Amino acid sequence: MSGDAILKVRDLKRDYVIKGGIFTKPRILSAVKGVSFDVERGTTLAVVGESGCGKSTLARILTMIDPATAGTVEIDGQPIDIAKYGVSREMRQKVQIVFQNPYGSLNPRQKIGAVLEEPLLLNTDMPAAERRDAALAMLQKVGLKPEHYGRYPHMFSGGQRQRIAIARSIMLKPKLLVLDEPVSALDLSVQAQILNLLADLQEEFNLTYVFISHDLSVVRYIADKVMVMYFGEAVEYGTRDEVFDNPRHSYTKTLFAATPRADVNSIKARLAKRAA
Amino acid sequence: MTEASATQTPATETAVAAKLASESRNATKAMLTEFWYYFSQNRGAVIGLAFFLALVVVAVFAPLVAPHAPDTQYRDSFLTPPVWEAGGKAAFLLGTDAVGRDILSRLIYGARYSLFIGVIVVTIALSGGIVLGVIAGYFRGAVDTFIMRVMDIILAFPSLLLALVLVAILGPGLTNAMIAIALVLQPHFVRLTRAAVLSERNRDYVVAARLAGAGNMRLMFKTILPNCLSPLIVQATLSFSSAILDAAALGFLGMGAQPPTPEWGTMLAEAREFILRAWWVVTFPGLAILITVLAINLVGDGLRDALDPKLKRS
Structure with a gap:
């Protein structure tokens, strides 16, 4: 493996205990059963799988929302163990997440400016004017206008909200960005715009992505x-x-075979098969 | 709205700030306009609000509006009937009571007490209820169980009976009556807040705020609470009217405001023995309570229509 791995995960496990009733014993559900991988700086790792396979659990562990049951996670050379030590300011500034649903990930009572400034307010000692300038600069960077600064989330379309969510996640200039199905709630044309935006931002900030998806064409x-x-x-x-x-x-083969193909040859082949 | 691309920055710094401020004001204004649109769809609510505002104005300017002082006794006109009845006097529009006090003036001054009771009771019950409810809903576990079981115990008593017992322990008087009513109304706020917090605490925006570094206090009161306010506002309005009603009931039973305070419930109690001889001494305080409570309840209904997203058309 290359030496410049920003994220090292070894043998990561996460178990959930399902409470038993009076007559049933508590059960243990293993959501993630020993996963190991490395991600090099500035690259993108795509995590693919069907729903319920542990993708989102993995995302929650990497972003330090939930603790891991066993195994080690190392981000930028520093081991993380939130069950024991909690999360420090510096660690928080290294990893951020973009959620799948842009309708639920923005506080409906918070104006966009406040959304973008919140990470700076809580993690840095920046004065208010600088925070505002940073938020305005970031709005432009993700393709929104300065006048969107004072608006509420419900005044935006799904694609614009996802841009805001992305802007919020990179306000702290993180090294690693976990994208939990960031485009699957959007329609196709907007998906392409958001993916291009992500590619541009990766280049500009030298970001590392962990991109969770079930859409193979996106991957x-x-x-x-x-x-x-x-x-x-x-x-x-x-x-x-x-x-x-x-x-x-065999699962990967099934997965690839299940991807719908829309090119002319495959449609012809399918029609021929049906006619036969 | 379209997916917009970045445009060039306006020239000067102050222009940017002014533009942002005006945009921000517009967004706030748009939200208020939308709220008013849904509220004004409900005609009863608008009428209730108008009546309530009129009542507030009358109460605030009571010394200017009222024709007489509330406790001046006119010894030549005991139990004078209202002006349109035979024997009524133009000086006493709604008649006088058994010791010669003008009923209209007492009602106007009584509005002050009623509104005061409503505001104080709702403030105590609401603030206590919000704090307990947010804590119970946010932390769950043993804290939640403890708080909710205590609230269940309070709810198990008939509300007026519990208020009566509390006043009997604390001693009769308007202040103690208000404390007792606030305690009795508190559990409703706790339950409502807890339920709202439970539905919000696992939403993505809360997780995002936690990832941004927000601590428990910020998450509870700055991130989650503002999104739980709509049902609380509605409940606060409805509690306002039930506080007035309960205070009147306690006053009627002699446990609330003490005579000669011109509180509506106390006025009813004083007039009890004249029910058959002089109908006006009981009717007008009763009507005042009825109409005020009705108006506030109508406003509460209108607020529910305006604030509950499930009832919104489109």
Whole structure:
């Protein structure tokens, strides 16, 4: 592995205890069963899998929302263990997350300016005027206008809200950005705009992405490396071309086969098959 | 709205600040306009609000509006009937009571007490209820169980009976009556706040704020609470009227405001023995309570229509 890995995850496990009733014993549900991977600085790791396979649990552990049950996570050379030590200001500034649903991830009672300034207010000692300038600069950077600064979230479309969520997540200039299905709630044309925005921002800020998705066409477009998860295990892990050209695990093959194809030849083939 | 691309920055710094401030004001104004649109769809609510505002004005300017002082006794006109009845006097529009005090003036001064009672009771019950409810809903676990069981115990008593017991312990008087009523109304606010907090605390924006570094206090009162306010505002309005009603009931039972305070419930109690001889001494205080409570309840209904997103059309 390359030496410049910003994120090192070794044997990560996460169990949930499901409370038993009077007659049933408590059960243990393993959401993530021993996952290991590295992500190099400035690259994108795509995590693919069906719903319930542990993708979002992984995201919550990486962003220090939930603690891991076992295993180690190292971000930028520093091990994190929020169950023991909590989260420090510096660690928080290194990792941020963008959620799937842009309608739920913005506080409906907070104006956009306040949304963007909140991370700065809480983590830095920047004076108010500087915070405002930083927020305005960031609005422009993600393709919004300065007059959007004083508006409420409900006055924006889904794509614009996702831009705001992305802007909020990079206000602290994090090293690592976890994107939890950031485009799956958006329609296709807006998806492309957001993906392009993400690519531009990655170049500008030298960001590292962990991109969680179930959409293979999106993954092929944005990923450097791909990890396929299946029932909490990483069944496939390699560069994008390795995984896409030569899938080894049977689940990966099924997954690729399940992707709808819309080119003329495959439609003709399908029609021919139906006619036969 | 369209997906907009970045434009060039306006020339000067002050221009930017002024533009931002005006944009921000516009957004706030738009929200208020929307609120007023939904509120004004409900005609009863608007009428209730108008009556309530008129009542506030009358109460504030009572010394200017009232024709007589509330406790001046006119010894030549005991139990004078209202002006349109035979034997009525133009000086006493709604008649006088058994010791010769002008009923209209006493009602006007009584409005002050009623509004005062409503404001104080709701403030105590609301602030206590919000704090307990947010704590219970946010921390869950043993704290939640403890707070909610105590509230359940308070709710298990009939409300007026509990208020009566509390006043009996604390001693009769308007202040103690208000404290007792606030305690009795408190559990409703706690439950409502807790329920709202429970539904909000796991939303993505709360997680995002926590990731941005917000501590428990900020999350509870700055991030979650403003999103739980709509049902609380409605409940506060409805509690305002029930506080007035309960205070009148306590006054009627001799446990609230003490005579000669011109409180509406106390006025009713004093007039009890003249019910058959002089109908006006009981009717007008009763009507005042009825109409005020009705108006405030109508406003509460209108607020619910305006604030509850589930009832919104479009």
